[in-house]
Amino acid sequence: MxxxxxxxxxxxxxxxxxxxxxxxxxxxxxxxxxxxxxxxxxxxxxxAKALDDETLCPREPSSVTVLLVDVTDPMTTAQKQDFQNQLDHLRRTIPRYGKLIVTKVDSSSSELLKPIIVRCNPGTATDVSEWNGNPRAVQEAHDQKFVAPLEAAFKDLSGASGADRSPILESIQSVALTELAPLESSDTPRKVVVVSDLLQNTDAINFYDRLPSPDELLESAAFRRVRTDLSGVQFEIWMLERSDATTTQPRALVDLWDSAIAAQGGSIERAYNVSG
The missing domain is CATH 1.20.5 (Single alpha-helices involved in coiled-coils or other helix-helix interfaces)
Structure with missing residues (x-):
C-alpha cells in the first residue's frame, strides 16, 4: 500500500x-x-595597568630595584667596560612593570638621596598580542622611554666624584626609607645593588683607618644611628677594586658588609668584583 x-x-x-x-x-x-x-x-x-607618563610606572610595581652608585676614584678602562656590561645586564633583568631607581651616594649625607632617574619596564612586543594590546606601541615605549633614558643616565655613573667622604651606610638607610618602605605590598621583590669600593668613610665610621670586626661595628652607637629595616631586601655588591686593594679591601671587608646587612634583615645574594 x-x-x-x-x-x-x-x-x-x-x-x-x-x-x-x-x-x-x-x-x-x-x-x-x-x-x-x-x-x-x-x-x-x-x-591593563595605568602607567605614569614619564616613569612608565604603575601604582604598584611588580618589583623594585635600587642601583646605588659610589664612585670616588676614577675607574680603569676595563672597569668602565665591565661596569657598563653589568648595567646592561641589570636593565635586562627588570621584569615587566618592575621599577629601577638609579641614585648616587651623596658625600654630605645631610639630606635624603634623590634619584637620578626612575623608570619602569613597560614590557615588549612579546608581552602582548593584537587581541589584548598594541605590540608596536609597547615596544616603542620600551625602547624610547625605558631603555634610551637609562642608557643616557648610565653614561654618567662611572665618573669619579673625588669626594673625601663615603657615607654608604647612610645612603642605604636613605633609599630604604624613601624607595623601599613606602611599598603597599610586602610581597613585592626588593633589591639594592651597591656599586662601591665598600670603604665606608665618615667621621663616625671609617673603614680606611682600621677595619672593625663585625661585633665591634654592630655594637657601636654609630651603627645604631644608621641602621634601618631591610627585612626581605636582597643585595648585590659590585666591588670596585682600588690600586691598593690588597691592604684596603681584604676578604674581611665583604664579610663585614654581609654581617652589617644581615643584622638589618637583608641578605647579600651576589658579591661581584668589577673587572680591572
Missing part, C-alpha cells in the same frame, strides 16, 4: 519549525560570541 503524502499544511509546519530552530541557533551563537568577547575584554581591562 502506498504511503499517503504529507499535506501542504504539515510540510509548511515542518519548514516553520526548522526555521525557528535555525533562528534560535543563530541567536545562541551571537550570545555565545558576545559572552566570549565580553569576558576577553574584561580580562584585558583587568590586566
Amino acid at each position: 502506498r504511503k499517503p503524502r504529507p499535506s501542504r499544511r504539515s510540510a509548511a509546519a515542518a519548514r516553520a519549525k526548522r526555521e525557528t530552530l535555525k533562528g534560535w541557533l543563530q541567536i545562541s551563537g551571537v550570545v555565545a560570541l558576545t559572552a566570549v568577547v565580553g569576558v576577553t575584554y574584561f580580562m584585558v581591562a583587568k590586566g
Whole structure:
C-alpha cells in the first residue's frame, strides 16, 4: 500500500519549525560570541595597568630595584667596560612593570638621596598580542622611554666624584626609607645593588683607618644611628677594586658588609668584583 503524502499544511509546519530552530541557533551563537568577547575584554581591562607618563610606572610595581652608585676614584678602562656590561645586564633583568631607581651616594649625607632617574619596564612586543594590546606601541615605549633614558643616565655613573667622604651606610638607610618602605605590598621583590669600593668613610665610621670586626661595628652607637629595616631586601655588591686593594679591601671587608646587612634583615645574594 502506498504511503499517503504529507499535506501542504504539515510540510509548511515542518519548514516553520526548522526555521525557528535555525533562528534560535543563530541567536545562541551571537550570545555565545558576545559572552566570549565580553569576558576577553574584561580580562584585558583587568590586566591593563595605568602607567605614569614619564616613569612608565604603575601604582604598584611588580618589583623594585635600587642601583646605588659610589664612585670616588676614577675607574680603569676595563672597569668602565665591565661596569657598563653589568648595567646592561641589570636593565635586562627588570621584569615587566618592575621599577629601577638609579641614585648616587651623596658625600654630605645631610639630606635624603634623590634619584637620578626612575623608570619602569613597560614590557615588549612579546608581552602582548593584537587581541589584548598594541605590540608596536609597547615596544616603542620600551625602547624610547625605558631603555634610551637609562642608557643616557648610565653614561654618567662611572665618573669619579673625588669626594673625601663615603657615607654608604647612610645612603642605604636613605633609599630604604624613601624607595623601599613606602611599598603597599610586602610581597613585592626588593633589591639594592651597591656599586662601591665598600670603604665606608665618615667621621663616625671609617673603614680606611682600621677595619672593625663585625661585633665591634654592630655594637657601636654609630651603627645604631644608621641602621634601618631591610627585612626581605636582597643585595648585590659590585666591588670596585682600588690600586691598593690588597691592604684596603681584604676578604674581611665583604664579610663585614654581609654581617652589617644581615643584622638589618637583608641578605647579600651576589658579591661581584668589577673587572680591572
